[in-house]
Amino acid sequence: MKRIALVLAPGFDEQEASSFVALAGWVRTSESLEPLQVEILAVEREVAGAHGMTVRATKRLAEAEPRGFAAVVVPGGFHEKGFSHVCDPPMLEFLRSAEAAGTVLVATSTGARALAAAGLLVGRRATTYPFEDGRHRAYLAECGALLSDGPVEHDGAVLTGTSPAAAMDTAFELLRALEGDRAVATVRRAMGFRP
DSSP states (O other), rough: EEEEEEEOOOOOHHHHHHHHHHHHHHHTTTTSSSSEEEEEEESSSSEEESSSSEOOOOOOOGGOHHHHHHEEEEOEEEETTTTTGSSSSSHHHHHHHHHTTOOOOEEGGHHHHHHHTTHHHHHHHOOOOOGGGHHOOOOOOOOOOOOOOOSSEETTEEEOOOOOGGGHHHHHHHHEEEEHHHHHHHHHHHOOOOO
């Protein structure tokens, strides 16, 4: 069973986070696919989302070992609701350790700021939330990322998506990276997506 770390900061976007939880759940409905297990990590045991949902973490970030995860996912969020903590030292160190272990790194929307702050987007194609006067895109560029206009960007072991609207597509791209095209086709069909 492959494990995915879903790293949540205060003010995370619930829809973006739930796309990866749903993906793992739907993968488990198919007997022909290797199951995926999502473990929710946060600095504190409970973390509040941007829209009122509070989530209990599987474990605290300080208790988690990045090795052993097939992927680490950082959903975006709202900075005015505490999401700026996604760039705090414990988060960045965890991401750097995951990258050093060869783990696939995934960020949706403003979550890409954490990868950029950790120095993991230098020279890589990446995308992020395009609105708010382009400040998130400008930050990625300042940190050395090669900006992409696509909704999902895949550069080596790093995947980024632009917004909540692209979260499910980003989740499918992660599944493609872990299990291949057949797994994506199987899960998309089961979930009712058009071919």
